[in-house]
Amino acid sequence: KAGVTQTPRYLIKTRGQQVTLSCSPISGHRSVSWYQQTPGQGLQFLFEYFSETQRNKGNFPGRFSGRQFSNSRSEMNVSTLELGDSALYLCASSQGDGGHGYTFGSGTRLTVV
């Protein structure tokens, strides 16, 4: 059974640019959530999608957005990148309500220079 696939694994961008990260959940999982991990702030919730609808949203500025497609794959976009956006971005896949847990992908390490 394939796990959660995140692409790309590493990314270097310049301040002011935008970036799109991709996440393919485990087959059959309809929920995808995104997290940002930094040494200073730890792991923080960005948003969650279920059946193409944003179900929950964390406390991040509007520069952070996402979407989910009909095949449950999800993308997150960050516009007008800032140095502070450098982080490991993790997506998590679950069947629905997390009762069987959340499986995390390997992450995308974004560096903004």
Add this chain to the structure above:
Amino acid sequence: ELKVEQNPLFLSMQEGKNYTIYCNYSTTSDRLYWYRQDPGKSLESLFVLLSNGAVKQEGRLMASLDTKARLSTLHITAAVHDLSATYFCAVRGSGGADGLTFGKGTHLIIQP
């Protein structure tokens, strides 16, 4: 606002010893999760605790949940070097709002 506090944040221990990591949370929750993270890696799911009094064990690790005290523990028995990692607890708020709130993590080093 849901807050999750782990302690200790750093733990150095010898192989063969027992120790407990504590996870306190501030508001009602119906789900608690434990994860392990190795340096430069993603999060590996260890336990999902769904109800008061839940206890789960896998190898040398045992996790429990007391929803009345808003406390979960991760107990390590007879530690071995391979258990060196950072351990996170995460709590899902009641009703599923706001995703998972993570503790700051416990950086565990087990020395031979």
